[in-house]
Amino acid sequence: MKIEYVCERKEREKTSKDFIYINYRKVKTQDVLGYFIFLNTAVGAKIEKITTRRLWMLKNKFMIRLHDLIHSQLIGSNGTHIQSLIGLEEICNGCEKCFNIAKKCLEYGPLRFSTLQTMTYSKNYKKLHVTDKLFEDIAEYCISKSKNKEECFQELDNTIFPVISCDTLSIWINETRVFPDGMEGLEYDHRHMPREVIDVILRKWSVKSIQLNMIYFTNEGMCSVDWLQYDYFTRVRLNDPYFKTQKSPDLKFTNVDVEMSDSIYCVRDLGVRYPKYKSPRGYANFIPNIRRLFPTDKISMDLSHWCCIANDDIEKKMSTILYVVSMEQPQNLSVDIKFFVESAIVKKLNEETKKEELFGIAPKYNFRKHCLQCYKKSLPFEVKLGPDAFNSEKWIGRRFQVEDTFNQFNFNLDVYIKEKDLEDELDKEMLQKYPNSFVGHFYN
Incomplete structure (x- = not known):
């Protein structure tokens, strides 16, 4: 079950809207209790x-x-059936009810520090969710309990219990955090994280795979900065120049999965190397930094299907993404990206003839005859009144591949266009005129 508040893209303040969405359908706040009771009694x-x-x-x-x-209507006092609980600690910051349920789940988070401190029991989780703010909280707690760097790292070792393990660690990274008033760097950005905290968690919890959840904003927008006053911890960011990030010598993960459905800056910089109106945030360094922090031979990404959708010059976008993916001339790496675009991206206006032309495929890519499809749910940006339900739209995809056998590098770019746009936008004469066009592969 998914229960969510939907806001406008730039909205950050608490709201008095009288509805939420439950399983993608609008429910008035006064009807929530009745809806939950209905699920329990009539539906069972x-x-x-x-x-x-x-x-x-x-x-x-x-x-x-x-x-x-x-807790009372859906989970119950014993939490007998619950296996996954995600996001509820954003409300309570880790109450007793939540951390008692954390003991029963196979997937839980994102953890607050108070919940982490209760995890003295032995348990293997399928997935645990943590945030960049949790890493800061752990670092500052360890500093507060120590007099020097050696004592700090000993406290860190005592704080992260090895009795917990998880198959996948999901790290939520806020793209728009700020420093407290009066400090430099007030512009919104992804902030530095204490690397040693991350590494200890990865090792002690025997993490097998990583998920990075890039989020435009969360309720943890204000940075903790005391740990930055000490030189105990190494500062790392995924959008720093990658050559500044040291490689992990002894860690290896089966795969790193990157979720960007709620991203703005990261997904923008991956597809637009030089944004027209705003300077890039450095996410061109994203993939090399991932491999340094979380060594792996397999990276997969789902770019956003509703925000910062590419809408012009598919050849340029494909070239930019390839530049980002292959920046470090990677070896022994497989990358899969799902790239959602608007139909306008496939054609351009010739300034001399004033006629539309179709773009081709960017250099180095080869078309692979994979017919792909998926369904995505979304709402319009302006949701003050709130439609009754999310739109579910079918997207049609095609695979374009770059392969470097010498370096054992394989890149699959799966490009998706809405099915209804493919049905409405292009006429057969234009497709026949440009037989090698990019979009022509969607009609074969």
Whole structure:
């Protein structure tokens, strides 16, 4: 079950909207209790997975009530059926009810520091979610308990318990954090993280794979900065110049999966090397930094299907993405990217003839006869009134591949266009005129 508050893209303050979305359908706040009771009694639903999203943006009174209703009506006092609980600690910052349920789940998070401190029991999780803010909190806690670097690292070793393990560690990274007032760097950005904290967690929890969840903003927008006053921890960011990031000598992960459905800056910089109106945030360094922090031979990415959608010059976009992916001339690496684009990206206006032409495929790519499709849900940006339900749209995809057998590098770019746009936009005469066009592969 997914329970979420949907906001406009730039909205950050708590709101008095009188509705939320449950399983992608609008439910009035006064009807939530009745809806939950209906699920329990009439339907007899046994809720195994609950994901909440941005409920912290609701007004406090309803936010707290909703938190308690989720526990009492959906989870139950014993949490008998619940296997996955994601996002609820964003409301309570780690209450007793939540960390008691954390013991029962196979997937949980994102963890607050208070919950982490209760994890003295032995358990293997399929997936644990953590945030960049948690790494800061751990670093500052260890500094507060020590007098020097050696004592600090000993405290770190004592704080992260090895009795916990997880198959996948999901790291939520906020793209728009700020420093406290009066400090430099007030512009929104992804901030430095204490590397030694990350490395200790990865080792002690026996993490097998990584998920990076790039998020435009969360409720942890303010940085903790005390740890930056000490030289105990190495500072790392995924958008720093990659040559500054040291390689991990003894870590190796089966794969790194990057989720960008809620990203703006990272997904923008991957597809637009030099944005027209704003300077790039450095995410061209993203993939080399991933391999330095989380060594792997396999990286997969889902770019956003609703925000910062590419809408012009498919050849240039494909070339830019290839530049980013192959920046470090990678060896022994497989990269898969799902790239969602608007239909306008496939054609251009010839300034001399004033006629439309179709773009071809960018250099170095080869078309692979993979017919792909998926369904994506989304809402329009302006959701003040709130439509009754999310739109579910079918996307059609084609695979374009770059292969370097010498370096054992393989890159699959799966480009998706909405099915309805393919049906409406192009006429057969133009497709026949440009038989080697990019979009022509969607009609074969």
